[in-house]
Amino acid sequence: MKPILKWAGGKRWLIPMISKMFEHFRDFRLVEPFAGGIAIALGLLPKKVLLNDANCHLINFYKWVKNGLDPTVIKMENNRETYYENRRKFNLLITKGKWSSPEAAALFYYLNRTGYNGLCRFNKKGSFNVPFGKYKHINYVLSFEEYETVFKNWDFSCGDFENIDIMPNDFIYADPPYDVEFTQYSKNGFTWSDQIRLVKWLDKFQNPIVLSNQATKRIVDLYLSYGYSLKYVNIQRAISCKARNRTREVIAVRNTTIEEHLIEKLL
């Protein structure tokens, strides 16, 4: 199934590779500590899934889809006026402490599809501040029923990855925000020490683990030092409606039944 949201760092291209690994663990629960656009879960459609993300608005949206969200309760029009009106309503719900309401979830969907590049950005006061996206045409989903059925047995949680309870029969796919070397800037506030914290946390488990990241030198060194087998992939990404960017990504694998020499053949 296709992701419902536009989300930076979507991993649909990784589905064929992960699916070959996951077929050895079909009875396992898939755990995504950095769920984002949930491309992998929707690609594999496992019976049991735990999707976690630090972004509570995102998780609130998925939880309401699971509970039967009707997106038509709000005005869904692709024009500047409606966009800023809906953005104001969304921010008002946040101020009133009603960010976890179904209306906030429907507005989150609309803002994600209509805002600039599907960005999800908040100012220091916690208000959503992404400008209008100026798309020529948007196919809004008017019913999430298909997703509701799939989500019925899936669990969603919001918080830092370290709060997740990992069980013996979990297959972990971790896709943290990219490491950005040589700059102070870090996406979503995910710093270099968070990248290390993630690898140390994962090291506590014997479970099958797949990690993906930008292949910066320090990430490659870090993953190698924790015993992962690595595979490199060059990916072309849309960074805006017009611009494209090539990045070198690394897929790091541990405790799966796939031996290092076989990873080469999986992409």
Ligand SMILES: C[S@@+](CC[C@H](N)C(=O)[O-])C[C@H]1O[C@@H](n2cnc3c(N)ncnc32)[C@H](O)[C@@H]1O
């Ligand atoms: C690269 S995106 C994941 C993309 C996803 N795999 C997909 O296919 O769309 C990284 C996600 O990590 C989340 N995140 C950032 N810091 C986090 C943390 N400390 N714990 C859990 N999630 C976090 C962000 O909100 C973002 O959604």
